Amino acid sequence: MRINTSRGLRDLGDILKHLEATLEPHGFVFASFPRLSLSEVAQYDPIGTFQEGEEITAILTVEQAGVAGAPTEPVFRHIALSVHSSLEAVGLTAAIANALAAEGIPANVVAGYYHDHVFVPEERAEEALEAIRSLKHQAD
Numbered sequence: 001m002r003i004n005t006s007r008g009l010r011d012l013g014d015i016l017k018h019l020e021a022t023l024e025p026h027g028f029v030f031a032s033f034p035r036l037s038l039s040e041v042a043q044y045d046p047i048g049t050f051q052e053g054e055e056i057t058a059i060l061t062v063e064q065a066g067v068a069g070a071p072t073e074p075v076f077r078h079i080a081l082s083v084h085s086s087l088e089a090v091g092l093t094a095a096i097a098n099a100l101a102a103e104g105i106p107a108n109v110v111a112g113y114y115h116d117h118v119f120v121p122e123e124r125a126e127e128a129l130e131a132i133r134s135l136k137h138q139a140d
Contacts (some may be wrong), residue, residue, distance in 0.1 A: 001068055007086045008086040008089070009086060011109060012095065015085045015092055016090060016135050019136045019139070020082040020083060021080070021081055021118075021130070022079065023079055023129045024077065024080055026062070026078070027075040027076065027122055029060055029074070029076065030059055030076070031058050031060050031071065032056070032058075032098065033055060033056045033057075033068075034055035036056060038051070044060055044064045045060070046059055046060050047059050047078075048117075050054050072101050075122040076119040077121075077122050078117060080130060081115050084115065085115075092116060095134060096118060100118075100120065101123075103127055105120055105127060107128070108120075
């Protein structure tokens with residue numbers, strides 16, 4: 001097993017200068033599974049999970065949510081941020097949230113080891129993408 005020790009960018013200005021945002025093609029839902037184990041939820045191929053007390057939240061494609069018997073609305077689109085920011089960086093989530101809040105767009109931000117991921121309502125996805133991309137231009 002390989003363990004990555006790369007920490008990523010920490011300075012917000014550097015992060016924003018290198019920020020690239022891509023709108024992924026699929027719609028996703030956040031589903032709650034109070035009675036299933038993580039291994040049972042895994043059969044639905046979530047792109048993310050979070051253990052919350054006695055239940056699991058899973059981020060599933062709309063299709064997989066339907067297979068799981070979970071609600072298939074509201075639908076969110078996934079904006080992947082391809083800058084490798086450190087988990088210890090300060091301000092990226094706030095910058096994203098502020099840019100989207102200024103446009104009245106709700107967001108759910110999930111941090112992975114390498115990248116951050118923003119989930120926005122499907123009908124506002126293109127607007128959200130532009131708002132996030134504008135942060136790079138503000139940093140230049």
